[in-house]
Amino acid sequence: TITAGVLALQGAFLEHLVLLKRAANYLQQHEGVKAPFEFIEVRNAEQLARSDALIIPGGESTTISFVAAQSGLLEPLREFVKVSRKPTWGTCAGLILLAEAANATKKGGQELIGGLDVRVHRNYFGRQIESFHADLDLPFLKAGDSTSGAPFPGIFIRAPVVEKILPSVDGIQKAEEQTAGTVVAPSKTAKDEQARSAMSSRVEIMGKLPGRLNKAAAVGAEVDAGDDVGDIIAVKQGNVFGTSFHPELTSDIRIHVWWLRQVLDSVGDRDGVR
Numbered sequence: 001t002i003t004a005g006v007l008a009l010q011g012a013f014l015e016h017l018v019l020l021k022r023a024a025n026y027l028q029q030h031e032g033v034k035a036p037f038e039f040i041e042v043r044n045a046e047q048l049a050r051s052d053a054l055i056i057p058g059g060e061s062t063t064i065s066f067v068a069a070q071s072g073l074l075e076p077l078r079e080f081v082k083v084s085r086k087p088t089w090g091t092c093a094g095l096i097l098l099a100e101a102a103n104a105t106k107k108g109g110q111e112l113i114g115g116l117d118v119r120v121h122r123n124y125f126g127r128q129i130e131s132f133h134a135d136l137d138l139p140f141l142k143a144g145d146s147t148s149g150a151p152f153p154g155i156f157i158r159a160p161v162v163e164k165i166l167p168s169v170d171g172i173q174k175a176e177e178q179t180a181g182t183v184v185a186p187s188k189t190a191k192d193e194q195a196r197s198a199m200s201s202r203v204e205i206m207g208k209l210p211g212r213l214n215k216a217a218a219v220g221a222e223v224d225a226g227d228d229v230g231d232i233i234a235v236k237q238g239n240v241f242g243t244s245f246h247p248e249l250t251s252d253i254r255i256h257v258w259w260l261r262q263v264l265d266s267v268g269d270r271d272g273v274r
């Protein structure tokens, strides 16, 4: 059995579980995947340890981080993502928690899990009332998908943006990030970080919001947005994947299907022989 957990401390975890079940059915019916899936809510270290992969949902990153700290889950989560390197996907608040650096808001920062060598800007697109839908062209969805071609319905609610790809996250680079107004994920020692950095893959830009003037660039933030202008709203680095938007609030299972394929690849078992 392949067990995928959804961190269930706060936020849209039930919605993820619904889409994961539908995505697993799709893989079993249309792609001949035999491996049985089990989906669980993760609220403690024991449930996390049972999980082969994890989703961190949208919600409020400060609250999720606070509750995780109270439940003694922050360190186990860091181990899961950065040492065991199990597939982990964060949506919106989840992306913030998986970033190595984030801007602090007026109320202060929160403790990050880290794993993605990026700096995110929280609430980048504005307040709740400025939430919006946008059709997204996500190239990674186009391979091997019967519904390919249709844009993905992106839902952005007080969403973060990836405003900078960090060139490397050795102790030195992170120290530079640690300026006023920025929170960074802790590293035990610079050596640990160097080891992680040496092993880790590059950050891949998986999606951009088309046709938007890059606001971060306009306000003078350093932006490595690739070749064309557009806000970075999906990134992947090895086992860690993050989206600014909320696929769990749609009925579109494509990203969940894609992610479960990544999970199957990482577990190395499509045929249920494990």
Ligand code: GLN
Pocket: 057, 058, 059, 060, 061, 062, 091, 092, 093, 094, 096, 122, 123, 157, 158, 159, 160
């Ligand atoms: N702005 C929220 C935060 O900082 C995230 C919003 C969301 O997940 N919809 O956590």
